[in-house]
Amino acid sequence: MLQVDTLTKRFGDKTAVDAASIFVDKPTMIGIIGRSGAGKSTLLRMLNRLSDATTGSITFEGQEITALRGAAKRNWQSRCAMIFQQFNLVPRMDVVSNVLHGTLNKRSTFSTLFNLYPQADIHKAIEILDRLGIAEQAPKRAEALSGGQQQRVAIARALMQNPKIILADEPIASLDPMNAQVVMQSLRAIHEEDGRMVIANLHTLDTARRYCDRVIGMRDGRIVFDGTPAQLTTGVARDIYGAGADFSEAATSTEIGTLDRPEARKTEIHA
Amino acid sequence: MAVISLSGASQSVNGIQSSYMAQVQRRRLYGGLTLLIFIVLMVSGFNIADNRNAGGFWDGLHQIGDYPADVLSEAWEKRADLPGLIAKYFPALIETINIAAVSTLIGAIGGLFLSLLGTRGLAKWPRLIPLFRRISDVMRAVPEIVIALVLIFVLGGGPVPAMIAISIHTAGALGKMFSEVAENADAKPVEGLASTGATWSQRMLLGVFPQIAPNYVSYTLLRFEINIRASAILGFVGAGGIGYELRNAMGWGQGRFDDAAAIFLLLFGTIVFFDQLSSRYRNRLTDGQSH
Numbered sequence: 119m120l121q122v123d124t125l126t127k128r129f130g131d132k133t134a135v136d137a138a139s140i141f142v143d144k145p146t147m148i149g150i151i152g153r154s155g156a157g158k159s160t161l162l163r164m165l166n167r168l169s170d171a172t173t174g175s176i177t178f179e180g181q182e183i184t185a186l187r188g189a190a191k192r193n194w195q196s197r198c199a200m201i202f203q204q205f206n207l208v209p210r211m212d213v214v215s216n217v218l219h220g221t222l223n224k225r226s227t228f229s230t231l232f233n234l235y236p237q238a239d240i241h242k243a244i245e246i247l248d249r250l251g252i253a254e255q256a257p258k259r260a261e262a263l264s265g266g267q268q269q270r271v272a273i274a275r276a277l278m279q280n281p282k283i284i285l286a287d288e289p290i291a292s293l294d295p296m297n298a299q300v301v302m303q304s305l306r307a308i309h310e311e312d313g314r315m316v317i318a319n320l321h322t323l324d325t326a327r328r329y330c331d332r333v334i335g336m337r338d339g340r341i342v343f344d345g346t347p348a349q350l351t352t353g354v355a356r357d358i359y360g361a362g363a364d365f366s367e368a369a370t371s372t373e374i375g376t377l378d379r380p381e382a383r384k385t386e387i388h389a
Numbered sequence: 390m391a392v393i394s395l396s397g398a399s400q401s402v403n404g405i406q407s408s409y410m411a412q413v414q415r416r417r418l419y420g421g422l423t424l425l426i427f428i429v430l431m432v433s434g435f436n437i438a439d440n441r442n443a444g445g446f447w448d449g450l451h452q453i454g455d456y457p458a459d460v461l462s463e464a465w466e467k468r469a470d471l472p473g474l475i476a477k478y479f480p481a482l483i484e485t486i487n488i489a490a491v492s493t494l495i496g497a498i499g500g501l502f503l504s505l506l507g508t509r510g511l512a513k514w515p516r517l518i519p520l521f522r523r524i525s526d527v528m529r530a531v532p533e534i535v536i537a538l539v540l541i542f543v544l545g546g547g548p549v550p551a552m553i554a555i556s557i558h559t560a561g562a563l564g565k566m567f568s569e570v571a572e573n574a575d576a577k578p579v580e581g582l583a584s585t586g587a588t589w590s591q592r593m594l595l596g597v598f599p600q601i602a603p604n605y606v607s608y609t610l611l612r613f614e615i616n617i618r619a620s621a622i623l624g625f626v627g628a629g630g631i632g633y634e635l636r637n638a639m640g641w642g643q644g645r646f647d648d649a650a651a652i653f654l655l656l657f658g659t660i661v662f663f664d665q666l667s668s669r670y671r672n673r674l675t676d677g678q679s680h
Contacts, residue, residue, distance in 0.1 A: 214409055232417075232420065233413070233416065233417065233420070234417075235413075237410060240406070240409065240410060240413065241406050241410075244402060244405055244406045244409060245402060245406075248402045248405075253402055253405050254405065256405050256409050257408075257409055257412060
């Protein structure tokens with residue numbers, strides 16, 4: 119389905135992503151973990167074609183993605199939705215308009231200028247908002263919402279694109295633990311109910327372990343781990359994060375529960 | 390683990406949909422009406438203006454090219470003289486640029502004080518903010534040419550009245566632009582310095598300047614370009630410089646279109662030169678900011 123082949127991105131003499139190869143044969147929920155600067159965001163941005171790869175290729179359902187230009191590239195971007203750490207909504211526009219931005223690839227600049235969205239799209243946008251539990255916020259400005267609600271608006275915008283793949287770049291890094299849980303559960307539900315592929319950059323191990331079917335670990339631009347959460351032992355995690363023997367998974371956790379039972383967590387890992 | 394339901398809407402989805410659709414339709418109606426009023430006003434305004442025009446827009450339209458064609462054809466005939474004429478008028482150009490440079494400098498210093506004294510959160514005397522704002526309003530409301538005409542009447546013709554006139558306008562205009570930049574400056578360093586017992590001028594110098602300097606310099610360079618044009622125009626009313634020479638050369642029927650062409654070339658070249666110079670310098674400033 120999705121094949122990434124020796125994808126490399128260099129900024130000057132610094133290599134952000136170094137020959138990354140990933141093969142996905144069916145819609146999966148994938149978590150990418152690693153330290154800041156490991157190249158996780160750059161990898162996702164290349165998948166969405168927000169930035170161009172230096173070398174290597176991306177193939178999706180037989181279509182070469184890295185070579186797309188102009189309208190074909192924008193069409194790919196509409197099929198491969200992206201969710202950002204800082205939500206990246208238009209703050210002064212209302213929630214429904216922000217969700218409707220998911221259909222921009224199908225609309226002309228003229229109809230966008232005069233805000234002429236079809237009624238069916240508006241209804242669908244509100245239904246998506248309802249699915250994410252924030253339909254009452256529909257007429258409010260995006261900036262008036264809390265961080266967790268804004269991130270759900272961003273997910274609604276992504277769903278409005280009706281994408282095959284949803285990329286999430288640190289979707290919960292700016293959220294408190296409760297909102298983080300709601301957002302991750304929404305992403306999981308989207309994956310299970312709609313059968314969409316979800317690729318999320320996560321900086322906490324336990325989130326990746328808990329919500330993802332497959333975990334990819336990156337360090338210094340290289341993929342150093344690719345397997346199931348069960349295969350992700352403490353030793354492997356130390357390797358990914360370049361940490362010493364004092365590293366414990368609880369240290370990276372944002373789950374409320376972890377604070378109560380750090381010991382339980384540790385034994386679970388060793389088991 | 391807490392159970393979080395994904396659909397906790399108390400209002401029905403249908404209700405939200407219909408009320409939002411009503412809102413959208415209202416907004417579209419208002420938008421459409423505004424557009425319609427705008428078009429009607431533009432068309433009717435144009436027609437009124439055209440009727441009151443002595444010549445008539447459509448009748449005069451085809452004659453637009455006549456004057457430039459005259460200038461160009463005459464200049465082309467005497468093209469051998471052009472280098473000599475350019476050399477002849479070069480000192481006048483230098484005078485014009487000098488007027489612009491001095492008045493930009495004086496105006497920028499004036500604008501700096503007006504902006505700092507007129508910005509909420511930074512002003513030394515918060516009660517006097519409206520006063521300094523109105524002073525800067527007045528300074529940029531009066532056109533340069535009016536101040537210059539009054540001063541030329543009082544002081545006699547020459548570059549000094551032009552310089553004063555442009556300085557006043559520049560101080561007012563830059564005061565407004567500067568204060569918008571200063572309003573967006575981060576107040577935390579200023580508070581930090583105030584907590585150490587620093588005076589107002591120390592707080593401005595160390596807390597505000599480093600933040601706003603790149604934007605200030607960039608606006609000042611932009612203003613310098615504008616002032617070159619302004620100082621050329623003031624030459625028309627007797628303030629000296631290249632504008633004065635241009636007025637003498639470009640009057641109809643005096644047969645000095647080759648002079649006019651040389652001056653146009655000089656002005657054009659100058660403005661392109663300073664535009665390139667300042668945009669390059671401004672780019673470097675804004676790039677430097679991000680590092």
